[in-house]
Each structure stands twice: as structure tokens, then as C-alpha cells.
Amino acid sequence: MSAGEIGTTVTQHLLSQQAEHGGATGAFTRLINELILAAKIINREVNKAGLAEILGLTGNDNVQGEQVRKLDDFANDVVTRRLFHSGHICALGSEEEPVPMNVPDGYRSGNYIVLFDPLDGSSNIDANIPIGTIFSILRKRSDTPAGKYDESDILQPGYMQVAAGYFLYGSSTMMVYTTGTGVSGFTLDPSIGDFLLSHPNIKMPSPGNIFSANMGNWDYWEPATKHYLNHLRSPMGAKPAYSLRYVGSLVSDFHRTLLYGGVFLYPADSRDPKKPTGKLRLLYECAPLAFIAEQAGGVASTGRERIMDIEPEKLHQRVPLIIGSREEVTLAEQFYAGRLGEKT
Numbered sequence: 001m002s003a004g005e006i007g008t009t010v011t012q013h014l015l016s017q018q019a020e021h022g023g024a025t026g027a028f029t030r031l032i033n034e035l036i037l038a039a040k041i042i043n044r045e046v047n048k049a050g051l052a053e054i055l056g057l058t059g060n061d062n063v064q065g066e067q068v069r070k071l072d073d074f075a076n077d078v079v080t081r082r083l084f085h086s087g088h089i090c091a092l093g094s095e096e097e098p099v100p101m102n103v104p105d106g107y108r109s110g111n112y113i114v115l116f117d118p119l120d121g122s123s124n125i126d127a128n129i130p131i132g133t134i135f136s137i138l139r140k141r142s143d144t145p146a147g148k149y150d151e152s153d154i155l156q157p158g159y160m161q162v163a164a165g166y167f168l169y170g171s172s173t174m175m176v177y178t179t180g181t182g183v184s185g186f187t188l189d190p191s192i193g194d195f196l197l198s199h200p201n202i203k204m205p206s207p208g209n210i211f212s213a214n215m216g217n218w219d220y221w222e223p224a225t226k227h228y229l230n231h232l233r234s235p236m237g238a239k240p241a242y243s244l245r246y247v248g249s250l251v252s253d254f255h256r257t258l259l260y261g262g263v264f265l266y267p268a269d270s271r272d273p274k275k276p277t278g279k280l281r282l283l284y285e286c287a288p289l290a291f292i293a294e295q296a297g298g299v300a301s302t303g304r305e306r307i308m309d310i311e312p313e314k315l316h317q318r319v320p321l322i323i324g325s326r327e328e329v330t331l332a333e334q335f336y337a338g339r340l341g342e343k344t
């Protein structure tokens, strides 16, 4: 590519997709661009977190009962403000907010709902381990007045998503998203401050040779989970045993699975009676990543049910997540269905 050329920017990519959606008004493109601006602002703070005394705890807990870090709060504020500023939002749902947020007075409202995890993997911030932002975009479906929402607008199954994606603040800063016609990855070029298309049409290799799970939960898992993982970590004839990789930051573990293949799982465990169905949240962690996984040719399941088919009951509902290459996830479902067992 000659010096003058920089390749495709994410805005050009969005506009080309908008052109394909006849009648598109540009509202979606404007909304995504506000998310991109929020990510650039978060990225700037993440990159200097160690210096800016923004590390550490706020001293308060979120609705999940988890210690909230200053960067969680900062990211939540930035995403919330930018999205309301877009003028195309009907309501927002955030991991850091107990209930959905209405459009504040004085802001134009629109027909989009965005559910998001403003900072995923935040327990890793102090150790300089990659973290991310996850978003899920839905359309308002109730006939409530402009600027108002109904619970049914928030609690939509994953197959109703208009778009989903994440930002990964790692060795480089990336954006990965889908609108239902494949998965595209963009890398931030700090010298021009824009995301450039670096991973067009991402497809998840299948099978892979990596599994990703917190093995510290071993004694708290049901037998099917243990039998499945024992199967993966045993050499099977010509096939060598799988490798284990676990960062403890969902966006990082998922992004590696998306590019290299294999399986990530956060299954149900009995470690915390308050979280019998696992730790990850359906609406702003599992469902958006499930949309991306399926668009990349992968599968996302609870082990017993397609993630994108689950009818949500609560904003912060937790579900087991088994996500990755088609071969590994469909195999897991065999174990949970009892068709494969201990000695497989």
C-alpha cells in the first residue's frame, strides 16, 4: 500500500454497509461512531492508567456486588454520555447500573437500545492485562412514547440484535463487530487516530486446539463439564491433547478463540450460591459475543440451549457460556445431553 493510502477506515466500512441497507437514515452509523469515540477516550485512560491514579477501587460495589474500579466508573460514564449525545437512543442498560437508563431531559431520543459492559476484565487493570468494552444493539419494539421504553425493549433474545461488538484495549486497540453480514476487525492506528480494517470477514477455525476455562472451579463443576474437559485434555489417538489458555478477561479470551479457534467456557458452578448459573451476564456479555461467534461460523451455547434463543428475564441475568468453534461446542453439547460420558 503506498504511503498516501491507509486502507479502509471503520467509518468508510460503516457507510458502505449503510449504503447496502436501503433507506438507512444514518442513525445507526452515528450511534456506532459515538461508541467508537467513547472507546478512543477509554483507551486513552487505559493506556495511562498506571500513571493517572485512576487505578484502584472506588470503595463502592455495583449491583453485582462486585468492587467497582475507578476505570469501570469512568468507562461507564463515557459510554453513557456519548450514546445519549448521539440522539438515537431510547434506553441504555449497563453492567454498572442497577436498572436501565432513560434518555435525560434535553437530549433527543431515538429507537435504539444499547446494552453494554463498559469495562470487561476490570479486575486485571492493575496487572496491565488486556481489557475491553462489549456492546449489544437492539431496536425499540414497544409502542411507548418517544424517549420512553418498556421492559420488553430491554429483555430481547439475542437473535433480535441489530449489531454487536467489542473493543479490546490490548497490545493494540481493536474493534470487532457484526451487523449480521459477517464479522470485521479493525485496528486503531494511533498516528491517525482511526480504526483501520485489519481483519476482514473473520472466520473461526474449527476444530481448534485450545480450551479456555478457570480450572480453579474444577471441584465446583457438574460431572458433564469435567468429563468434557477431561476429553479435551487427553490425547485422542493421533490428536494431541488441547492446550489451556485462560486470561480471565472475557474479551481477551474470546478474541483469541475467535482468531485461533477452540472453546471458551464459563459453565455453571456451585462456588457462589448467588451465581448458580455461572458468572457471565447474558445481555451484555454472552449474547453480543454469541452473535459474533455465530457470524464467524462458530457456536454459542449454555451447553443445553443456544445463547441467542434465550428469552431474558432480568437485565443482569447470568447464564453458562460455552462459545467457540463448531466442532468443540457441539461436542460439549453431547456431554451435557448425556450422550457422551466419562470414558469417552
Ligand code: AHG
Pocket: 066, 095, 117, 119, 120, 121, 122, 123, 214, 248, 249, 250, 251, 253, 266, 279
Ligand atoms: P467484568 O470485569 O466485566 O466484571 O467481567 C469479568 C469476567 C470476565 O471478563 C472474565 O471472563 C471472568 O470475569 C473471569 O472470572 P473468574 O475470575 O471467576 O475466572
Ligand code: MN
Pocket: 117, 119, 120, 121, 250, 285
Ligand atoms: Mn464483563
Ligand code: MN
Pocket: 072, 095, 117, 118, 119, 120, 121, 122
Ligand atoms: Mn465490566
